[in-house]
Amino acid sequence: MGKKLILDVPSLKLGDVILTSEKGFASIGVRAATLSKYSHAAIYVGGTMIEATLGGVFSKNPQRLLFDSEKQVAVYRYRAELDETQIKNVCDYARSKTASLYTISEAVTLRIREILNKPESRKQFCSRLVALSYSDNGINLGNIRNPAYCTPKQLSLCKVFYKVNNIVREAEEHEIAFAKTDDPNILHQKDTIAWVNKVRELVKIEGLSKDFDIQSITDVDEFLKLNHQYDELVVSYMNSGGYLTHYNFDTKRNPYRYNLTLLDSVVKERNDKHAFFNEQLSKELDIINLYSENLNRYLNYYVHNNLSYYREHCLLYMNLLTGIYVRAKFLHQVSKKYRNYDVAYASSEVLRIAAVNCGKGKEILGVQGA
DSSP states (O other), X not given: OOOOEEEOGGGOOTTOEEEEOOOSHHHHHHHHHHTOSOOEEEEEOSSSEEEEETXXXXXXXXXXXXBSSGGGEEEEEESSOOOHHHHHHHHHHHHHTTTOOBXXXXXXXXXHHHHTTOOOOSOBOHXXXXXXXXXXXXXXXXXXXXXXGOOHHHHHHOTTEEEOOSOEEEOOHHHXXXXXXXXXXXXXXXXXXXXXXXXXXHHHHTTOTXXXXXXXXXXXXXXXXXXXXXXXXXXXXXXXXXXXXXXXXXXXXXXXXXXXXXXXXXHHHOSSHHHHHHHHHHHHHHHHHHHHHHHHHHHHHHHHHOOHHXXXXXXXXXXXXXXXXXXXXXXXXXXXXXXXXXXXXXXXXXXHHHHHHHHHHHHHHTOOOO
């Protein structure tokens, strides 16, 4: 197995801009059009990065990125100190564009479009997504004049960002092996795109495209607020694939996270047990607040609109939080056994938050059971 490089993910910070040199058709076009060695941009939002690719806007685990040379990747960080709310808004903006369409035509002709002062669409390409995550939240991008037509090269030259050093290291064999495994997010992306595309087509057929430009799941949320009559039809679109059941995938791929005996067996085999505990805890810390916020948002939608679409999303996030609860419970027990009291305490707080939010959801939805 040849030498490969990987990002040192624990060193990444929320809002970091990840620039890479890709080999795909669209990336080659971007490099040619912008005379840049970087053809792709993504934004780190905690545990995952959000990127716009030909398939649309989705998340990807940065641990799946492998490089042959340090020249193929760079990480840029906002120079000024941003407060917690600003960083959260940046990350939330990027996440809110999930399932948006990619516009290859605007990506490869962006310089011409900017010169001609062409208005941008609501579709995304990689560097537009990153730049707008900052500028649409009122955060200054310095010498980037038009964030909607920003290029990866401009991001690398932007004076409000600085290049982070020593953030790339040699990948270990198990990391290379992981990066080459099938990415479960790919199937989830296809299921998501499939039902959102059906909603786009529905809006077009019903002659509503002028009023509703469906580019993301949040657009569907808003569309149904004003068009209750399409509720059950949109729910049928979601149920036609695995969008609402994808949360089960991890139980099959990583069963040790859901079984006390299996987790203890895995820990026994680890040389650095504390590093393993911290890695597992970090995964939960990255998502507990996000899932809790999403659940409460959909609960609010449901209370005010009483639509099946919002109820299904409430149940989805309750299932995701239940998974967190189970994983955190076993992590708490095993880390306590090995006297890692910091992880034991933090994981107990995670499972408490998961339990409180699930309890609230059950009360509002009238769901029975543990």
